[in-house]
Amino acid sequence: MKKQTIVIATLLSSAMAMPAMAADWFIGGGIGAQQNKYEGSRMHEVDPGFNAEYAKDKETNVLYELRFGAYIDDNNRVYSTYSYNSDDHSRQQSLLLSYDYLVGLTADNKLNWFIGATAGVNHISPATNNVDSKNSFVWGGQTGLMYKFNDNVSTEIGYRYLKQDYDASVSYGNPEPAPHNIGITESASLNDSQQLYLSVDYRF
Template identity: 50%
Template sequence: MNKTPLVLAAVITSVFSIPTMAADWFVGAGVGAQQNGYDKVVTDTGKDPKEVTSSSSLTHDNEFYMVRGGVYLDDSSRLYGTYSYNADDSTTQQSFIASYDYLVPLGSGRLNWFIGASAGSNHVSPESENMSSGNNFVWGGQTGFIFNITDNLSTEIGYRYLDQDYSISNAPDEIDEPVATPKAGSEVTTLSATDSQQVYLSLDYRF
């Protein structure tokens, strides 16, 4: 049974089930650069048993956009949910994740260092119509710095790493070419998404 929807529901629900008293809510948006890692395996389907003829790792770099909202539980912790979008020549990826951060004040208190964990779901849509889209569970962590411009407005620079496990089969050797239906004796490529790394800048408003 696929546990991804259950895990995602649990982490997202935790963000929005915090008591409203003594909590500061915030919303924000950001942009950044994302690097997606892939493993590519080419298999000769005409041999018995099937034989792997080559394997390699590759990366795709592209921009991404995000919106988010959450709550500061106190001066040293926060919970929030994030939706992010990025696309390149091969796939479009949409992530829905919940995160927890621990904050450490630096200097005058306007600057905070944070470190935390994230978990959620990533929806992958290949550009080729002959490849099916799907969801996979992602998890990881983030760190960075928050600068409080005013009592309500802050900016943030951060880095996030997400581990993921998604495979696309019956692809040709080049991942951005149209997919042909594999024939007996043909070489079939399996492309697996392994991880994503994000560097971002955001602006948040705190209520």
């Protein structure tokens, strides 16, 4: 938890300083693909090793995002992103705060490579009524290429990795007759997500 607090505090400090230093504000949107890595188990409460079942699954579906931020200068930017993703296991809505460092790859700085860090909150709504929706902390980083068509319009392709912190479990009785009707516990976790996206931004 201490590490998470430090990451969020650092990004928030950058965001709070942004209005005073910002040279160019921007707003944009993007579309892409998000892959979520799930793990789950089903076991007896009395004897967890008896007929225990474990499963792993990866789901890849469409990602939508909107973002708003500012270029502090030619090499630094800070922005907030809202993203939406839904698959067979859950529906996710994320609010992220990111920082990128940009490196010009051409003399006119139209083509840039960027790399940065991200932290935020992910709201997960499981695709079952047995588990409640939940907010969880996410953190990670991103990299990609950004191309400026002119002073106002740019596009980029990026890859983002997010470490998730989501776990859920539910317990219920086994319908088998006694003495076999001991409790059952099912648990699931979302370990990480990977995003590949294409976005367009407008500077003003």
